[in-house]
Amino acid sequence: MKSIPRSIRGLLLLIPCMAIAAADTPEPPKALRICADPDNLPFSDKEGQGFENRIASLVAEDLGMKVEYFYWPHRRGFMRSTIKAKECDVLMGIPKGMDGFLVTRPYYRSSYQYVSRVDRDLDINSLDDPRLKKLKIGVNTIGYDYNNSPAARSLGARGIVGLTGFSTFYTDENRPNAIIDAVAEDKIDLAIVWGPLAGYFAKQAPVPLSLAPLPDLDQSTKTPYAFDVVVGVRKSEKDLHARIDESLERKKGEIAAILAEFNVPLARAPAAAAKEGTPSLQQTSATAHAPDKLLVTADEYQGWKWFHVYCFRCHGIDAMGSDLAPNLRKSVSSEGLITHELFLKTVLEGRQEKGMQSWRELLDDKQIEQLYRYIKARSDERLDPGRPHRATAAQ
């Protein structure tokens, strides 16, 4: 267990608490009860904007369940207060290898990243690069000591000390983006950051940042830097576990799209993991861009085009709504009533009583799905109003 990266938000701290009671009620749950951190973007937040929130919703919808969150910060006592207290049954986004749960197949694999400014042209891609001794390097830390980052271990073994620590105990002042901002602002030369965190915030940085993966395993210290990420389910919930596991397989395409939206740098899956169904998008040179809330996938772009030759007439530009038809950004949001399935059905068949026509003649299923993706991106406020553009260098 000592190989688990501590900066996967403190989950390592929870391991001693994982003796979960196995005597639970056997009733099939109607709600997917998720234990999550209320303030931990890009993973989760109280508004459900994190990618783990999104994937949870996707799975719940697939299983015909409702998502219910029990929010508790990822700190000492997380397990005790959440899954152990039976407040929730499911933990999204834990590294494969943690025990105390039933774990699903991995649904993504990422790795730690070297993050630096493109204009610095550092091009660091080895822990043995001699320049590391002279650079100011930032790492995430957990708690109040600075000794438990895997990067700290690898670098310490090479005589590189004096790292700059960025706490993962988030407060109003201490934000998750601080470590990436420090790179962007030239306060530190290099950061070594867990992939999803690095990709998400680097994309929003005001200057172009370069991401490069660490090796899957630092041989000299046996520290792993790439991890399969799985869903943990309370041990007693065998049926639920099996259903989630199947759902992850069914929804792997949509999960990959969500991960792409969040600019999660995916690690090449080891052969074994690939068999288990991990999305294995190959990571190439990952250069992050200035904040770009107009960057979309090809499908979302096409959806934007359909929307703005058809739907905007009644649903308003940007799906903002008009006197004639509702604001779709609200309708498809987590507060709204329009599920993915209902959206597709409504566009295809129309709602004559509301004046909504059937679009069967003009749009096929694939095009309607593209339309949904566009509106969802707007609804999620990931996409700014205006002309979006397709991701180019992103993948």
Added chain:
Amino acid sequence: MMIVRALRGFGAGSCAVVLGALLTSSVAFAEQKGEWTMTGRTPDLQRFSPLDQIKPNNVAGLVPTWTFSTGALRGHEGNPLVINNVMYLHSAFPNTVFALDLTKPGSPMLWKHVPAQPSETIPVACCDVVNRGLAYHPSGKLFIELLAGDLLALDAKTGKQLWRTKNADYKEGSTMTNAPIVIKDTVIAGISGGEFGVRGRVTAFDVNTGQEKWRAYSTGPDADVKIGSDFIANYASHKGPDLGVTTWQGDQWKKGGGTTWGWYSYDPELNLFYYGTGNPGTWNPDQRPGDNKWSMTIFARNPDTGQARWAYQMTPHDEWDYDGVNEMILATLNVNGKPTKALVHFDRNGFGYTLDRTTGKVLVAQHYGPGVNWASKVDLATGVPVRNPKYGTTAKENTTGICPAAIGYKDQQPAAFSPKTGLFYVPTNNICMDYEGVEVKYAVGQPYVGAIVRMFPGPGGNRGRFIAWDATKGKVVWEIKESLAAYGGALTTAGGLVFYGTMEGWLKAVDAQTGKELWRFKTPSGIIGNPMTYLGPDGKQYVAVLSGIGGWAGIGVAAGISNEDPTAGLGALGAFGDADKFSTQGGVLTVFGINQKVASR
């Protein structure tokens, strides 16, 4: 009937012969010079009034004398008519028609007529639910084209319906917005719907019965387009049978657009009426290889038969939505040293054209706006614009920086011509765009736009200009920069003034010679209508204008569209997204007269 007035503007020297020829068939109009009996005052669409009480040295005394609300809050294009001391006024959808008694204080309502129209029509209108006004027949009939697709005839005395004839069908995507024209005992109506894959046409009806006399299509075989043996084809690209079919791929011509929603003019001597056709359908050029005739075309037709005398296609194979529907102003001009029966047209595509209206030959074609980049010039030998392929468009990518934008350097806002100065007064836009085609399917009654457009201010950053234009040379004589598009029409008078409105709501009067601003008044809403002038029963000159922002340029305010997305409103929001900061909805007519005390100060 209104023929003589039409010719008044031709200038003293050159028109004596013409006048003589026509006097016999006309009633005397001397006492009626204070009236405004058709949309452009005279069938030449000059928007010139011989009234001269209001002039540069007293225009400062112009004050509002009464106002009238139409009760509609969408874009108000067009202008009222004044006939026999009654003002006839139209509104935006639902196209209410009012008769106002000018002989009584405050001009009370004589009648109003609210035509029944289904509200489902609203989303079928491309660019706000505007109406550009009424036509009048001396037998006491008024005509209005209803958005839902019916041509409505009213008794001008009572406001009672005389007849109502279906000419378009909103369920098929065709609507009606333009002012019809009355020629002899015929009323000619057009259709809108170029964004719905309709097939453009003009249709003539008997003023007394509403019975169709003929219909001439913009696309299709010569028999449908009414091209016969006496058709003049001046250019190689205009020669050959059935170009309305052969310049399209497959049967695309059947949904090929070429709508007819602009202003119609008429030359009684040549017995030809003139109008332009709109964009080919769809906006995505990849789906319709070929010249796409006769979209984007100026037509001269015989109003009795509908037969085309000549046609000139300005923008073959349009890739930018440069509808050719803007007004064709008829005037006699000295072109290349010869008095010429000219037709002057300021096209959306950025060229100001001067044609010989007898033959249809292009005499002058010059950019009237800055930075036109889709075509460098029009080759006068071939009649074809010389394009810059860099600014061609496709569905494969977004083409950026095209000038002018789809809305054109000028759109529907009609220009005016003063025979006194020999200049054209042209309200213009200064808007450019990015344009990306979208591969769209056709279904009856469904939007068939096929492009996403973002508009933005053109060179200089000002979104409009009001210019004086010498059509004999193709040159700007003076220019007033406007912060917003000058999206309302122009009026010029024998008093030496030019009036125009702005989208902020200012009505301005400028000196016709110099362009110097002499007066302005802020009306309740943005102006996209056309100022007009008339003589009241008290013998005094009045100026009237509708204010009520909307139309394509003002759709954001009119329809309450958010300005977050610049591609909205068919792209207009990018250029006018801040419209809600300078104007709110309205539908008010303001009438101005001279206050002698102010004038003499």
